[in-house]
Amino acid sequence: MNSDIIQIYEVNLQKNYDLLDSQIAKSQIYEEEYLDSIIDSMDNLLTLTSKTTKEYIIGLTLNDKKNKFTNDYSSKIKKAENNLKEYQTKIKDIKANHKKNEMKNNEIIPKYNKDDMTQRIEYDSFNKMSQAIRVTTQIENMSGNILVNLDGQSNIMKNGVKKVGEINEELDMSKIYLTKMINKENSDKKIILFVGFFLFMIIFLVFIYRLYKKFNFQK
Secondary structure: OHHHHHHHHHHHHHHHHHHHHHHHHHHHHOOHHHHHHHHHHHHHHHHHHHHHHHHHHHHHHHHHHHHOOOOOHHHHHHHHHHHHHHHHHHHHHHHHHHHHHHHHHHHOOHHHHHHHHHHHHHHHHHHHHHHHHHHHHHHHHHHHHHHHHHHHHHHHHHHHHHHHHHHHHHHHHHHHHHHHHHHHHHHHHHHHHHHHHHHHHHHHHHHHHHHHHHHHHHH
């Protein structure tokens, strides 16, 4: 598999990792009622990441065999597998916590006096605000990484197009050289035929001349 395709897989995987991190961060600050939608998004991203990881590992394995099992490819394969397992574990934990919270919410809520309820709301609001600020910063950093990755992927694609153009030019040059070789071969054949015919005529005339002299001598 071409090394440019391997790089595209790496860029796509990093983009998926950033998107998964963003969804995981959202799950920490959004209300429970929005988590079902977030979990669905994470599941879709995880499925895509799993598929891309498998294709990436297959590509690395093929290149690994071609290059006689280099340590670089082996470490990349192990890293990709570990990343996938890590995100699977994180999403599994988020689902488990969400299910646990849903069960708690369905239980009978104990009565609190007004002051306790107010303090609890203020405490939860403060925690959510702090968490939101932290996660927003993380999302901004991830967005920057995604833009950098997209730019890198664009450069890879441009290089790929450039290489295809160079290959087309080389094919055109090869076609020109091949045409010249064929024309030269045809020309050589014509020259050989002409020389052969000329030699044949000389030999034939010499033979006729000798016969003529022989018969005249006998007379």
